[in-house]
Amino acid sequence: MAVKDLKDAERIALAELRDKLPNVMQAIEKEKATISMREYKTRKGRDVYELTVREIVKVKVKEKEIEIPKITFVTVDKKTGEKKIAIRG
Amino acid sequence: MLDRRLKILEAADLINMVFSPEMLQKIITVYGIWQIGLIVTCKKRLIDKFGSDDYNNEIRPRMIDLAYRQRAIILDVCTDDFNEVYNKIKQLRTTLIQLLDARVEVQKAAMVKPFPIIRIITHIQIIGGPDIVPFAVLPNPLDWEYPWSPYKDTLYTDDVYADFTGDDVIDVPIARIPDGGSLDLLIKQLEGKCAPKSGAFGLGNVNREYAGPIVDIFSDAGDVYWSAPMTSDDFSVGDVDVEHVYFILHGSDADTSVWWGEDSPWPVAFTASLAHSQGVVLSGACYGAYIIGKVPANSISLRFLRSGAKAFIGCTGVHYSTPFTETNYNGPLFHRLFFEHLMTGKTPSEAFFRAKRDYAPEADTAVEEKILHEFVFYGRL
Numbered sequence: 158m159a160v161k162d163l164k165d166a167e168r169i170a171l172a173e174l175r176d177k178l179p180n181v182m183q184a185i186e187k188e189k190a191t192i193s194m195r196e197y198k199t200r201k202g203r204d205v206y207e208l209t210v211r212e213i214v215k216v217k218v219k220e221k222e223i224e225i226p227k228i229t230f231v232t233v234d235k236k237t238g239e240k241k242i243a244i245r246g
Numbered sequence: 247m248l249d250r251r252l253k254i255l256e257a258a259d260l261i262n263m264v265f266s267p268e269m270l271q272k273i274i275t276v277y278g279i280w281q282i283g284l285i286v287t288c289k290k291r292l293i294d295k296f297g298s299d300d301y302n303n304e305i306r307p308r309m310i311d312l313a314y315r316q317r318a319i320i321l322d323v324c325t326d327d328f329n330e331v332y333n334k335i336k337q338l339r340t341t342l343i344q345l346l347d348a349r350v351e352v353q354k355a356a357m358v359k360p361f362p363i364i365r366i367i368t369h370i371q372i373i374g375g376p377d378i379v380p381f382a383v384l385p386n387p388l389d390w391e392y393p394w395s396p397y398k399d400t401l402y403t404d405d406v407y408a409d410f411t412g413d414d415v416i417d418v419p420i421a422r423i424p425d426g427g428s429l430d431l432l433i434k435q436l437e438g439k440c441a442p443k444s445g446a447f448g449l450g451n452v453n454r455e456y457a458g459p460i461v462d463i464f465s466d467a468g469d470v471y472w473s474a475p476m477t478s479d480d481f482s483v484g485d486v487d488v489e490h491v492y493f494i495l496h497g498s499d500a501d502t503s504v505w506w507g508e509d510s511p512w513p514v515a516f517t518a519s520l521a522h523s524q525g526v527v528l529s530g531a532c533y534g535a536y537i538i539g540k541v542p543a544n545s546i547s548l549r550f551l552r553s554g555a556k557a558f559i560g561c562t563g564v565h566y567s568t569p570f571t572e573t574n575y576n577g578p579l580f581h582r583l584f585f586e587h588l589m590t591g592k593t594p595s596e597a598f599f600r601a602k603r604d605y606a607p608e609a610d611t612a613v614e615e616k617i618l619h620e621f622v623f624y625g626r627l
Contacts, residue, residue: 177569177570178569197612199610199611199612200609200610200611200614200615201610203610205611207611207612214512215511216498216506216511216512217511218501218503218504218514221501223498223500223501224500225496225498228564228566230566230611230613232611232613241575241576241611242568242569243566243567243568243576243611243613244566244567244568244569245496245532245564245565245566245567246451246454246494246495246496246497246530246531246532246565246566246567
């Protein structure tokens with residue numbers, strides 16, 4: 158199903174996260190994670206929208222604290238509405 | 247026969263690594279073929295780093311031996327500009343093609359079946375870390391993410407050097423033996439005398455279920471551990487000294503001596519002190535193959551290579567997975583393709599080459615485009 162616009166794509170992507178990765182959705186709702194949207198043409202020439210979710214995770218190594226950005230992408234095909242999730246690590 | 251050939255090689259200045267069309271002609275005469283491999287290094291930088299005694303007595307003889315075994319010539323190029331390295335390789339390839347053109351009539355008369363020109367250089371073996379021969383740098387298709395962010399993710403790759411047609415896909419196998427400032431590492435990898443024990447080891451982030459199906463490709467016993475609950479305290483050095491080793495954990499460029507699993511907080515799942523294997527290691531950890539300014543003491547990948555790992559395959563930057571069992575996109579697709587090729591009996595470098603070639607037409611999103619290039623192969627071809 159064709160996606161109308163960026164706002165529509167965001168709604169679809171967030172619903173996908175709520176369904177497949179509820180912990181990521183919780184982090185957004187608790188404002189631990191931030192989101193942004195963009196659109197671009199893929200390597201094969203498809204037009205897609207993409208939701209990015211960023212959350213900083215802190216880990217300790219030998220008394221040293223390291224910040225690791227935990228990133229999740231949800232790509233939504235403009236024409237078909239097909240969704241693809243990518244997560245860091 | 248071998249001595250005679252080596253004498254000719256010496257006369258052809260291979261040992262002094264002087265590049266000229268005349269030298270090429272001599273080399274081709276010695277090897278008796280028109281298709282040759284290419285070793286890329288910088289003699290001056292190796293001498294500066296290891297000293298002339300170690301270079302002349304330890305490194306150079308092994309490099310010459312490797313060149314002979316790989317039917318390769320050595321390209322000596324000292325620069326920090328990857329474009330210059332690429333141009334030298336291109337120039338050498340052009341010279342080879344010109345030499346070949348001059349012999350076309352002879353070839354026709356001898357009824358020799360022409361080989362594809364694309365593989366006039368059969369493979370590229372880089373010797374030295376990025377301070378000896380730089381990585382190429384490609385635009386990160388996820389760069390839009392970073393201007394606001396302190397977390398830079400430069401897309402370092404060796405692919406550029408082996409892409410002769412400019413179609414974004416490597417045309418011949420390419421591998422790098424990094425040095426990590428360790429003569430032991432360099433010697434071990436140049437000699438390549440590894441005899442891995444049979445067996446398999448897999449260690450996955452508990453939220454990367456696809457690690458199970460990947461390990462199933464090379465292990466009937468399903469030798470996969472999960473973190474959490476497992477931590478580095480649960481493993482000993484001998485556990486990973488097996489034929490096939492696979493990791494999908496978290497990693498960071500801020501500390502490449504540790505990989506993490508997932509829990510709250512993230513547990514330390516694997517450390518450099520455990521990295522001892524003569525097998526083939528593939529890691530999907532972020533920055534698993536990031537070695538800029540690193541040494542074996544603070545890098546899991548370099549520690550594996552110093553211990554004599556047959557090959558280490560990993561990412562120079564942030565890696566992206568799927569959170570499910572599917573292995574048909576993102577990082578897991580590349581992992582699967584590599585192990586599937588490896589299990590058909592291909593050498594690790596050939597399996598890596600085939601995996602890249604097979605992954606390229608599937609790589610579509612910005613994430614996949616990045617994954618295509620950020621995987622690098624460390625070890626001998």
